[in-house]
Amino acid sequence: MIESLGHFVTGLGVALEPTNLLFCLIGVLCGTLIGVLPGIGPVATIAMLLPITFYLTPVAALIMLAGIYYGSQYGGSTTSILMRVPGESASVVTCLDGYEMARKGRAGAALAIAALGSFFAGILGTFLNVLFGPEFAQIALSFGSAEYFGLMVLGLSVSIVMSHGSMLGAVGMVLLGVVLGSIGRDINTGFPRLTFDNPVLSDGIGFVPLAVGLFGIAEVMRNLEGGSGAAGSILKVGTLWPSREEARRATPAVLRGSLLGTILGILPGGGSILASFTAYGLEKRLSRRPEEFGQGAVEGLAAPESANNAAAQASFIPLLTLGIPPNAVLALLVGGMMIHGIAPGPTVMTEQPALFWGLIASMLIGNILLVIINLPLVGIWVQFLKIPYRFMFPAIFLFCCIGVYGVNSSSFEVLLAVGFGLLGFAMSKLGLEAAPLVLGFVLGPLIEEHLRRALTLSDGDLSVFVTRPLAATLLALAVLAPCLVLLPQFGKRRKEIFQEEE
Amino acid sequence: MSKISTSIMAVGIAAAAFTFAMPAAQADSWPSRPIRMVVGFGAGGGTDIIARLVAQPLSEVLGQPVVVENKPGAGGTIGADTVAKAAKDGYSIFMMNNGHAVSASLYKSLPYQSAKDFAPVSLVATMPLIITANKDLPVADLKALVARAKAEPNKLRFASVGVGSTQHFVGAVFATMAGVQIRHVPYRGTPAAIAATRSGEVELLVEVASPLIGQIKGGELKALAVSSAERYEVLPNVPTVAEAGIKGFDISTWYGLAFPAGTPVDIVNKMNAAINRAVTTDSARKQILDASFIPASNTPSQFAAHLDSEITRWGKVMQEAGVQQQ
Amino acid sequence: MMSRDAFAGLFVALLGGGILLLTWRYPSGTMSDIGPGMVLQLAGIVMLLLGVGMAFMAFRASQGDTESILPRNLRPFIILAGMAVFGLALESVGLVLTGFLSTFLATWGSPSMTLRGRIVCAAILTVFVTLLFGYGLRLQIPIWPRWFLA
Numbered sequence: 001m002i003e004s005l006g007h008f009v010t011g012l013g014v015a016l017e018p019t020n021l022l023f024c025l026i027g028v029l030c031g032t033l034i035g036v037l038p039g040i041g042p043v044a045t046i047a048m049l050l051p052i053t054f055y056l057t058p059v060a061a062l063i064m065l066a067g068i069y070y071g072s073q074y075g076g077s078t079t080s081i082l083m084r085v086p087g088e089s090a091s092v093v094t095c096l097d098g099y100e101m102a103r104k105g106r107a108g109a110a111l112a113i114a115a116l117g118s119f120f121a122g123i124l125g126t127f128l129n130v131l132f133g134p135e136f137a138q139i140a141l142s143f144g145s146a147e148y149f150g151l152m153v154l155g156l157s158v159s160i161v162m163s164h165g166s167m168l169g170a171v172g173m174v175l176l177g178v179v180l181g182s183i184g185r186d187i188n189t190g191f192p193r194l195t196f197d198n199p200v201l202s203d204g205i206g207f208v209p210l211a212v213g214l215f216g217i218a219e220v221m222r223n224l225e226g227g228s229g230a231a232g233s234i235l236k237v238g239t240l241w242p243s244r245e246e247a248r249r250a251t252p253a254v255l256r257g258s259l260l261g262t263i264l265g266i267l268p269g270g271g272s273i274l275a276s277f278t279a280y281g282l283e284k285r286l287s288r289r290p291e292e293f294g295q296g297a298v299e300g301l302a303a304p305e306s307a308n309n310a311a312a313q314a315s316f317i318p319l320l321t322l323g324i325p326p327n328a329v330l331a332l333l334v335g336g337m338m339i340h341g342i343a344p345g346p347t348v349m350t351e352q353p354a355l356f357w358g359l360i361a362s363m364l365i366g367n368i369l370l371v372i373i374n375l376p377l378v379g380i381w382v383q384f385l386k387i388p389y390r391f392m393f394p395a396i397f398l399f400c401c402i403g404v405y406g407v408n409s410s411s412f413e414v415l416l417a418v419g420f421g422l423l424g425f426a427m428s429k430l431g432l433e434a435a436p437l438v439l440g441f442v443l444g445p446l447i448e449e450h451l452r453r454a455l456t457l458s459d460g461d462l463s464v465f466v467t468r469p470l471a472a473t474l475l476a477l478a479v480l481a482p483c484l485v486l487l488p489q490f491g492k493r494r495k496e497i498f499q500e501e502e
Numbered sequence: 503m504s505k506i507s508t509s510i511m512a513v514g515i516a517a518a519a520f521t522f523a524m525p526a527a528q529a530d531s532w533p534s535r536p537i538r539m540v541v542g543f544g545a546g547g548g549t550d551i552i553a554r555l556v557a558q559p560l561s562e563v564l565g566q567p568v569v570v571e572n573k574p575g576a577g578g579t580i581g582a583d584t585v586a587k588a589a590k591d592g593y594s595i596f597m598m599n600n601g602h603a604v605s606a607s608l609y610k611s612l613p614y615q616s617a618k619d620f621a622p623v624s625l626v627a628t629m630p631l632i633i634t635a636n637k638d639l640p641v642a643d644l645k646a647l648v649a650r651a652k653a654e655p656n657k658l659r660f661a662s663v664g665v666g667s668t669q670h671f672v673g674a675v676f677a678t679m680a681g682v683q684i685r686h687v688p689y690r691g692t693p694a695a696i697a698a699t700r701s702g703e704v705e706l707l708v709e710v711a712s713p714l715i716g717q718i719k720g721g722e723l724k725a726l727a728v729s730s731a732e733r734y735e736v737l738p739n740v741p742t743v744a745e746a747g748i749k750g751f752d753i754s755t756w757y758g759l760a761f762p763a764g765t766p767v768d769i770v771n772k773m774n775a776a777i778n779r780a781v782t783t784d785s786a787r788k789q790i791l792d793a794s795f796i797p798a799s800n801t802p803s804q805f806a807a808h809l810d811s812e813i814t815r816w817g818k819v820m821q822e823a824g825v826q827q828q
Numbered sequence: 829m830m831s832r833d834a835f836a837g838l839f840v841a842l843l844g845g846g847i848l849l850l851t852w853r854y855p856s857g858t859m860s861d862i863g864p865g866m867v868l869q870l871a872g873i874v875m876l877l878l879g880v881g882m883a884f885m886a887f888r889a890s891q892g893d894t895e896s897i898l899p900r901n902l903r904p905f906i907i908l909a910g911m912a913v914f915g916l917a918l919e920s921v922g923l924v925l926t927g928f929l930s931t932f933l934a935t936w937g938s939p940s941m942t943l944r945g946r947i948v949c950a951a952i953l954t955v956f957v958t959l960l961f962g963y964g965l966r967l968q969i970p971i972w973p974r975w976f977l978a
Contacts, residue, residue, distance in 0.1 A: 037960075039967055044572075047545030051558045054789055141701045166833065168882050172840035175871045175878075179847050182868060187688050190608075190665040190825065191864035194850060199576040199609070217911065221904030224937040322700075323716040324693045328544075331693065335551050338712060341792040345716020390938040391949055397907055397934045398927060398953050401914040402961055402969070408544070408574055409968045414915030418908050425904060429897045430836035444867075449690055452862045456687060457659070457703065460860025571968050 008130045011357025015365050020060050020358065027064035028366050031071020032373055035087065036079060038212075038399050039406020042072040046332045050339065058340040059355050063362040065336050066316065069329045070122065070363065073312045074370050077114040077305055078381060081107060083396050085216035085403070089207055090272040090308040092438045093280050095215050097293065097300030104296050108240035108382045113250050113298065114305045115374040116242075121258040121306035122367035125313035128262045129360060134349075136266050136314070137321040143267060145454035146464045150474030151267070152447040155274045157478040158281035159439040167482070170436045173427070177440025178447075180205055188452055200412045209404050209413040210441060213420025214427075214434040216400045220393050221425045240379060242298075250302035253283050257306035265311025266318055271326055272311035273442050277435075279307035281481075313363055320348055320356055532592050532769050533566040539759070540588075541597045542581025544574040548629070548710065552757045552795055553597040556626050556777070559786035563776045570597075577605050577666075579612055586614035590762050592769035596620065599757045600668055603812035607820050608666050610827045616813055620760040621770055622805035624777045627795040628754045630730035631672045632714050632740065633660075634707045634723040636699055644727040644746035647706075651682035659685045660706035661695040666825055671816070672729050672753050673708040674823040679748050699723060710755055711736065712794035730754045736794055756812075757795070758805055770802055833886035835897050841879025848872030903937045910934035922972040923962055927954035 014020060034040050046065050053061035079085045081098035094114065101110040129136070143151070156174055163170035183194045184204030195201040242250065257279040264275040283299040284290050293300045315326045323345035325331040334344050342352060349356045384392070404417045424434055458464040466472050541553045550572060557568040573581035578601045588594035598620070606616035633644065641647045651658050662669040665688050677684050687704050689695035692713045699707040700722055707714075707723065715736060717723040725740045731752035733742055743751040759777060761770060778799045780786055790797045800808070847868060854865025899905075914930040932950040935941055941949070962971040 037965070039961065040965055044545045047550055047554065047572075050551065051554045051789075054785075141697060144698075144701065144703045166836075166882070168878055168885075169833075169836055169840070172844075172875055172878050172882070175875050176840075176843060179868060179871050186864035187664050187690055188862075189855075189864050191854070193854065193864055193868065199579060199613070202576045203574070217907060220907055220937075224903045224907065225900050226903075322697075323720065323722075324697050324700075326693065331691075332545070334713065335793065338793045339555075339789060343716035343719060343794075345718075346720035346722050347716070390935075390941050390945075393907075393937065394931050394935050394949050395953055397910060398931050398957055401911055401927075401930065402923075402957055402967070405915075405918060405969060406961070406967045409572070410575070411915045411919050414911060414918070418911045418915065421908055421911065425899075426839070429832075429899070430839055431832050432836055432839070446690075448867045453687060453689075455860055455862060458860075460858065462859070569966075 004130050004133075007353065007357045008361060010353070011359075011361035012364070014059060014354050014358030015063065015362035019057075020063050020362065021365065023056065023060040023064040024067050024362050024366050025369055027067020028071035028074075028370050029373065030064075031068040031073075032075040032370065032377075034068070035072035035075020038079070038085070038087065038403025041088065041407070042069045042329045043332060045072075046329065046336070050332070050335055053336055054339050058337070058342060058352075059358045061336055061340065062333065062355065062359050063366075065333055066359060066363065067366045069333075070309065070312045070366065071370055073309050074115060074118050074374055077118070078111065078377075079399075081110045081114065081301075082381060082384065083216060083399075084219040085396065085400060086211045087208075087403075089211070089438070089442050090276045090304075090311070092211060092215070092273070092435060093276045093304040094301060094308075096280070096435060097295075097297050098305075099219075100294065100296035101298070101301060102385070106246075106296065107385055108378055109242040109246055109298075110301055111378040111381055112240070112375065113242050113246065113302050115371055115378065117250065117254045117257070117302045117306040118309035119367055119371040120254050121261060121308075121310040122313055122370070123364065124255075124258040125262045125265075125310040126360065126363045126367070128259075129313060129317055133317045133360075134321050136263070137317050139263070140266050140318045140322065140324065140326070142470070144468070144471075145450040145457065146468050146471040147474065148267075149447060149450040149454055150465065150471040150478065151274070152443045152450065154474050154478040154481070155278060156439060156443055156447070157481045159277050159436050161281050161285065161481050163433050163436055165431050165433055169432045173432055173434070173437040174440035174444075177437040177442075178444030180210070180437075181441040181444040182448065187449060200410075204445075205416060205441075206407060206410075206413050207442070208407045209417040210420050211438060212400050212404050213417040213422075214424035214437065216396065217417060217421030218424025218428060218434070220396055220400075221421065222428055223389065224393065240382065246298045249298045253279075253299035253303040254306045256282060256286075257303035258310040260303075261307035261310030262314045264307070265314030265326075267326065271315065272308055273439070275307040275311040276304035277439055279303040316359070316363075319344060320359070322346060323348065532772065533564050535593065536567040536569050537564070537593050537595060538569050538571045539595050539597055540581045540585050541570055541572050542574065542578030542601075543572065545572050548712065548755075549578070549597055549599050549601075549757060551793060552627050552790070555786070555789050555793060555795075556597075556759075556781060559780040559783050560776060563780045577601060577608070579605050579609065579614075582616075582620075583613045585760070585762055586619040588762050590764040590766075592761060592765050592773065594762065595623070595773070596760050596762075597757060598622075598760050598809075600755050600812060600816070603809065604666065604668060604671070604816045604820070606813045607817035608825070608827065617806075617810055619763050620809075621763050621765045622758065622760045622802055622809055623770055624774050624802065625756060625758040625798045625800050625805050625808065626777060626781055627790055628730075628756045628798050629710050629712065629795050630728045630734045630754045631669060631708055631710050632718070632728050632734075632737075633673075633676065633726045633743070634699065634709070634714060634718065635726055636702050636705055637722060637724050638702065639705050639724065641726070643741070644743060644748075647726055648680045648682055648746075651677075651680070651684055655683040656685060658706060659687050659704040660708055661687050661689050661699055661704045662708055663692055663695055664688045664690070666820075668753075668755055669708045669710070670825075671819050671823060673706075675753065675819055676708075676729075676743060676748070676751070678822060679751060696723070715794055735796070736791075756798070756808070758808075760805075760809075774802055831886050831889070832897055833889075834883045837879045837882030837884070837886055839879065840882060841876050844872050844875025844877075844879055846872075848876060903939070906937040907934055910937075919970060920974055922970045922974070924954060924958055924971060925973065927957055 076087045076091045077094045080091045080094040084099040086092045098110045160170045260279045261275040264271045283303045284293045319325045319330045543549045553570050561568045585596035660673045718725045727743045728734045781797045851868040855863035856866040857863025910930040910933040917926045935946040961967040
């Protein structure tokens with residue numbers, strides 16, 4: 001560990017070289033920008049910049065590309081808080097309490113907490129990576145299909161726990177999400193499921209049209225309808241900074257979220273969305289005021305935002321120590337390394353120490369730069385809320401349209417978003433929640449895939465889920481989670497009955 | 503002046519400015535405006551990376567920007583359809599790969615004809631696939647693997663990135679030609695397949711070369727054979743499948759550019775010459791090699807013949823592997 | 829009057845039934861080789877039962893939330909119409925015309941705007957996004973009508 005810290009200091013020296021510092025700044029600036037803007041994400045940006053990075057040193061190139069990625073995680077929360085439009089899967093949770101805070105006139109506080117929470121998570125995540133990175137990375141390899149299945153089921157179970165409406169309704173929406181997620185060619189057999197013989201559907205439904213429809217468009221529709229629950233014509237701006245009380249409540253949530261994010265971020269496929277949803281569920285369970293969740297609870301914003309950012313930092317570990325990128329953005333960084341003749345693999349850390357430690361150290365610096373860039377922006381963003389809603393909603397509308405189209409240059413996806421907007425509006429009329437649906441949509445296909453593969457590998461023997469200790473533990477937790485939440489509710493209800501009798 | 507007339511004027515000025523900036527398209531002065539290179543996959547995949555690596559030097563040779571446009575979906579067929587139906591003026595070109603030949607028989611119906619609707623220009627790169635094993639699997643080479651697979655049929659499992667993928671078919675063709683039975687386990691994406699092979703969840707992995715190089719050099723995966731007829735220059739110590747006694751085994755993924763059919767022959771030839779110059783410049787060659795592709799080029803008729811033979815080959819492989827049409 | 833929860837239950841049940849109908853013929857496979865249909869069929873069945881259960885419970889409770897499930901007015905749907913216009917027109921007529929038309933249509937979602945306000949709002953937004961996304965960020969988006977370029 002001491003040795004790692006020594007390396008880290010050397011890395012800091014590399015990251016602080018003027019050129020590297022400059023490219024770190026360019027990277028995080030770009031990242032913040034694309035995080036806020038719809039229709040252009042880190043994947044497209046990094047892909048476009050890849051050929052240009054050939055002319056930089058490998059360290060500068062990777063520092064910049066990495067900055068784009070974690071910088072975009074900072075920016076991603078802005079539209080979720082201000083307009084209820086999640087840019088990527090992990091910021092769906094931010095929409096829940098972040099947007100509610102904004103509606104209560106705490107937009108400034110919400111944005112500041114998101115930025116500060118991300119900052120602490122980034123710093124903490126970086127140090128955890130320095131100290132335990134290689135050990136953490138082994139976790140990724142110890143996870144087989146049975147373990148992934150257990151983990152994903154646990155994630156779903158937690159999401160049902162976090163719903164604030166009827167639990168049965170939440171289960172129904174998770175299942176609807178699972179079905180929507182399974183549309184397209186089945187990866188095990190190539191069988192086209194629910195594609196209606198339309199080739200456009202053979203790769204499945206995209207995340208962005210789903211989320212923009214269910215959240216962004218449905219919210220605009222609710223507001224235009226007017227009546228109770230609408231945002232009214234003007235959102236209050238309120239004070240810009242978190243109050244002492246808000247800061248006190250956010251701090252432990254940020255710590256817990258960062259820890260969860262660091263661990264889950266290492267796992268490939270769905271790591272960051274699992275982290276943000278689980279962090280939310282955990283906070284709701286631990287809170288003395290679970291009824292505030294979904295109504296603008298500070299913890300419900302701070303924990304998932306931190307988890308999401310910590311997961312982004314942690315995802316570099318399997319890439320750098322194992323050569324296995326856990327998500328699409330990091331897979332692109334593999335391309336960035338290959339262009340410079342560095343084959344990502346287990347030897348990068350020993351053969352390219354300046355690159356490895358320089359990149360890790362640059363994340364520390366990048367996070368400091370990001371918080372310096374983002375805090376003043378809070379003041380600018382809240383100014384947008386002063387614009388009357390009748391001028392604001394056409395802007396949100398057009399941003400949603402372009403955002404959905406831009407992801408894949410697909411008009412079909414815009415029409416899909418129309419459908420999901422209608423679904424989201426209908427769901428809100430019926431008191432059904434969209435968040436469990438989104439999680440089911442993301443995790444459903446993964447759960448199915450791991451279940452099928454685990455059973456293929458074990459020749460149909462269900463005991464793999466019991467005999468493998470890690471898988472068994474995760475599944476047991478998944479069963480326990482809803483019970484844990486039900487118990488105190490029953491307790492409370494009983495208390496109320498007793499009070500009435502007295 | 504009121505707000506409304508100001509903004510209408512702004513629109514007008516903007517519109518006028520961009521109208522005049524728009525150059526006219528003329529066949530004899532080709533290229534006189536930017537060319538779009540359509541990729542049928544999302545940003546960041548192998549096809550996208552090679553497209554961007556080629557587009558850059560190609561822009562310099564042609565003196566007009568070559569803009570990569572991603573049209574992902576349906577195994578690359580949406581991008582292919584876009585180009586097949588684009589104007590035949592030499593301003594839309596398709597970055598084709600062997601998936602184009604596979605999809606010709608994988609799908610029951612396609613909105614275009616895989617060979618007839620395209621005017622092949624030139625191959626740009628190839629990449630072999632590698633058959634690798636978990637480092638603890640007690641087989642030293644492909645011969646030993648075949649022996650072991652014959653001793654215990656249906657016991658060994660190989661990972662790939664999905665049913666109907668080139669990786670899956672290479673594994674299946676190998677099994678058929680070697681006369682062994684190994685089980686196919688599909689994974690979602692290369693990283694998951696690599697992780698599973700490293701952790702020993704499956705014994706074997708068939709994957710394109712680039713993501714495996716670091717794993718092989720780091721000793722985490724054992725390279726048993728490369729799928730091409732010649733050895734792969736990045737890993738010169740790894741023998742070919744044919745060297746291990748499976749005669750005639752020669753499969754590589756390939757990448758090439760094609761215009762829509764009916765594009766003037768002059769433009770096709772001009773583009774062919776430009777591509778040949780672009781991929782042979784020192785810096786472009788180095789970038790392509792470093793990204794672990796093998797730069798390649800040929801004539802339009804050679805590439806057309808290649809496309810035809812690939813379509814026939816994959817159609818046969820699919821039938822033999824028993825993959826259901828979609 | 830039926831409560832909101834009862835309608836929610838029926839909605840879930842209806843979706844479950846629909847999914848079941850659509851996927852009934854998909855191969856469900858065996859334990860060691862689960863087919864592409866099994867998960868969908870299970871989801872359909874559970875949703876059907878769940879929905880019926882929810883509706884039944886809501887009927888019995890018979891109080892619950894009695895907020896009407898019908899929209900108060902048709903304004904929200906104008907947004908959907910605008911978005912559909914955007915999706916249908918963009919690739920043939922480009923961002924400038926589509927952006928203006930669809931945003932102008934969308935502004936009718938608010939009752940408190942003058943015609944002039946709607947036009948100005950749509951025009952400013954269109955110019956802004958065209959410059960930002962079309963020319964600034966060079967997003968892959970057609971800007972002008974197709975016939976305009978040819």
